[in-house]
Amino acid sequence: MTPVFYIIAALTIAGGLAAVLLKNLVHAALAVTVAFGGLALLFLSLDAQFAGFAQILVYIGAVAILIVFAILLTHGSDLPEDGVFSKTWLVGLVIAAGIFAVLGWAVLSSASGLSNQTAVPAVTVHDIGIALVGRYVLPLEIVALLLTAATIGAVIVAMHEKDGAK
């Protein structure tokens, strides 16, 4: 538990909390970008360089931009006059707090049984590439197909409906 971990963890949690709590959607999108960046730093601090940089590329480079585009296209930056929280917000908060209590209890009560290797794993990007085209080649192809289908599907779903084509 180094000070660096505490700083990055505080940054990530603050970004997540701000994303959920801020009223303005554009501010929330910026805050969630901070949370994504903090998660990438956490991955880097876990010696997972490939996952960390993939996180930066995919989440900060693509998902955050997509969110900003969706806000732009739905006029989401206008504040609603009747509040940003749902009518059943208390129930949602209680469920989330309950889930956190259960997860935290499970982690803390099993802490002594968890393995704790301190040696840094000697895994390079080269090993990951070999594994991706070797043992994991079928999932890789399926993900490629899924991404193609999802991109085409997203375009078709969001495409402007022609008059009378309904």
Next chain:
Amino acid sequence: MTPLTGYLLVAALLFAIGLAGALVRRNAILVLIGIELMLNAANLNFIAFWRYGPHPEALTGMMFAIFSIAVAAAEAAVGLGLVIAIYRHAQTTDLDKMNRMKG
């Protein structure tokens, strides 16, 4: 507190924050942001268990996290496309006002 416990607690807190966001906010885009936070918290768990597990050279947790990132990107694209389509149809992204399935 061991490092693994710290990472798992951060992931649990982030998951709870994302779940709270998905449950209490009215805007559909914010709900998607909450779901992204939950997916990211799960990824953090995978990477943490990979790093502190007994066989990091097997790359299992790392691969799961990478595929999870790819699937989350596809999910974000389709989800935001749906939000835009619903906005075009109902002129709102307020989930409390979307209370009918008829078009």
